[in-house]
Amino acid sequence: IGSRFSADTFRIRDFFAMNRVNFTWIDIESDPQVDELLKQLQISEGDTPVVAFGNEWIRRNPTNRELAERLGILSTLKEEVYDLAIVGAGPAGLAAAVYGASEGLSTVVLDRKAPGGQAGTSSNIENYPGFPMGLSGRELAGRMTLQAQKFGAQLSTPREVVKLEFENGYPVLYLDHDKCVSAKCLLIATGASYRRLNAEGREQFEGVGVYYDATPIEAELCGGSLVVVVGGANSAGQATVFLAEHARKVLLLLRGDDWGKDMSRYLSRRIEQTKNIELLTNTEITRMTGNGHLETIEIRNNRTGETRMVETRAVFTFIGAVPHTEWLPEGIETDEKGFIKTGSTVMNSPLWTAQRRPHFLETSRSGVFAAGDVRAGSMKRVASAVGEGAMAVAFVHEYLKEM
CATH class of the missing domain: 3.50.50.60 (FAD/NAD(P)-binding domain)
Known part of the structure; x- marks a missing residue:
C-alpha cells in the first residue's frame, strides 16, 4: 500500500517484480477503498508504504533485505570454500552458474538486488537467439535462475559485496551484515549501470x-x-x-x-x-x-x-555505463573508466605474478575472472555476456587443475 509518488513504494514494487513475486499494489492516490483498508490495518496514510503478508506480517517501509527474509530467498551461505563464487546475477553470472553447477563445481551466486542485472529490466529482447518473438529480460533471467538452481547452484539475493580480500591464496568476499564467502575461484560479473543526468534538480x-x-x-x-x-x-x-x-x-x-x-x-x-x-x-x-x-x-x-x-x-x-567495480581492491586492474582489464591486456602488468599467460577472461589476479558488461572490451550485448559467462567456467576448470 503506497503512493505512486513515493520512491520507497517504487523500490518495493520493483524488488517484488525483479524477484518474480506476485503482489497486489494499492495506490493511495487513486484507489477508492484505500481509506477503509488503512482503517482496518490501523495505519495512517503517513505510515505508507506498508507491506502486508496476510494479517500476520505487516511492516512499514521494509528494507529489501527484510522482504527477502520474509520471502525466504535470502538463502543461508555455507561455511565451506566454494569452487566458484560469482558476484552478479545478470546474464554473464547466471550463465556461469548454469555451466559451473552442471559441471560439478560447488557454485554460489551473489547479487545486491535480484537475478537479471541490467538486462533484467529490458521489456523485450528481440535479437536474442532462439526467441524469434523476443522475450523480456525478466523472463530470461527467471529461466536461467531455475536452470542454475536445478543443477545445484546456490543463489542468495539481496547480498551486497563490500570488499574483496585474499586469504591463503583464496578470494574472500565480505558481505553486508558481516557475512563472508570464500572460494577457490571468483567470477566478477557485476555489470554496469546507466549514468545520471547532469540536470538541475x-x-x-x-x-x-x-x-x-x-x-x-x-x-x-x-x-x-x-x-x-x-x-x-x-x-x-x-x-x-x-x-x-x-x-x-x-x-x-x-x-x-x-x-x-x-x-x-x-x-x-x-x-x-x-x-x-x-x-x-x-x-x-x-x-x-x-x-x-x-x-x-x-x-x-x-x-x-x-x-x-x-x-x-x-x-x-539510458546513457553511458558506470561499471560496478568500486568494491574491488587495487590488485584488480581496471581501465581509466573503471572496467576490468583481462587476458592479454594484463599480461605485462606488474600486478600479474603467475608464471604463465593469463586466460582470456582472467584479471590481473590469477583465479579471478571477469565477464559481461563489467569487463573492458566486452560487446555489451546479452548474448555475448551469456557466452562470456559460459567461457569463464572453462577457464575456471583450467585454473583448478593448476592448484
Missing part, C-alpha cells in the same frame, strides 16, 4: 519521476501521459518502443545528431514507424521541477541554445 526525483528501467512497473505510471526517454543505444530503443504502447506520446532525446549509430536497425526502424514517438536530436535536459514528484523539465537544443519547457511525470535515462 534531478536528485530529488529519483524514483518519483526519474527512472533507469522500463518495465511494466514503470509503464503502469505512464498511462495516457507524455514520457521522455534519453539515450541512443539499444536499451533506449527498447524502452521507447515499449513505452509507446502505454504512453500518449514518447519524446526520445539524443544529445548528438547521429541518429541510429549505436542502435540495432530493427529498433530504429520501429521507432521511425511509430506515430506517437517524436525524436529530438541535439537535445539535452537542463532542469527538472515539481512538487513532491516530477512535473516539468526544461530541454535545450545544444546547437541553437533554444530552450522550452515540457510537462512530464517520467524521464527514463
Whole structure:
C-alpha cells in the first residue's frame, strides 16, 4: 500500500517484480477503498508504504533485505570454500552458474538486488537467439535462475559485496551484515549501470519521476501521459518502443545528431514507424521541477541554445555505463573508466605474478575472472555476456587443475 509518488513504494514494487513475486499494489492516490483498508490495518496514510503478508506480517517501509527474509530467498551461505563464487546475477553470472553447477563445481551466486542485472529490466529482447518473438529480460533471467538452481547452484539475493580480500591464496568476499564467502575461484560479473543526468534538480526525483528501467512497473505510471526517454543505444530503443504502447506520446532525446549509430536497425526502424514517438536530436535536459514528484523539465537544443519547457511525470535515462567495480581492491586492474582489464591486456602488468599467460577472461589476479558488461572490451550485448559467462567456467576448470 503506497503512493505512486513515493520512491520507497517504487523500490518495493520493483524488488517484488525483479524477484518474480506476485503482489497486489494499492495506490493511495487513486484507489477508492484505500481509506477503509488503512482503517482496518490501523495505519495512517503517513505510515505508507506498508507491506502486508496476510494479517500476520505487516511492516512499514521494509528494507529489501527484510522482504527477502520474509520471502525466504535470502538463502543461508555455507561455511565451506566454494569452487566458484560469482558476484552478479545478470546474464554473464547466471550463465556461469548454469555451466559451473552442471559441471560439478560447488557454485554460489551473489547479487545486491535480484537475478537479471541490467538486462533484467529490458521489456523485450528481440535479437536474442532462439526467441524469434523476443522475450523480456525478466523472463530470461527467471529461466536461467531455475536452470542454475536445478543443477545445484546456490543463489542468495539481496547480498551486497563490500570488499574483496585474499586469504591463503583464496578470494574472500565480505558481505553486508558481516557475512563472508570464500572460494577457490571468483567470477566478477557485476555489470554496469546507466549514468545520471547532469540536470538541475534531478536528485530529488529519483524514483518519483526519474527512472533507469522500463518495465511494466514503470509503464503502469505512464498511462495516457507524455514520457521522455534519453539515450541512443539499444536499451533506449527498447524502452521507447515499449513505452509507446502505454504512453500518449514518447519524446526520445539524443544529445548528438547521429541518429541510429549505436542502435540495432530493427529498433530504429520501429521507432521511425511509430506515430506517437517524436525524436529530438541535439537535445539535452537542463532542469527538472515539481512538487513532491516530477512535473516539468526544461530541454535545450545544444546547437541553437533554444530552450522550452515540457510537462512530464517520467524521464527514463539510458546513457553511458558506470561499471560496478568500486568494491574491488587495487590488485584488480581496471581501465581509466573503471572496467576490468583481462587476458592479454594484463599480461605485462606488474600486478600479474603467475608464471604463465593469463586466460582470456582472467584479471590481473590469477583465479579471478571477469565477464559481461563489467569487463573492458566486452560487446555489451546479452548474448555475448551469456557466452562470456559460459567461457569463464572453462577457464575456471583450467585454473583448478593448476592448484
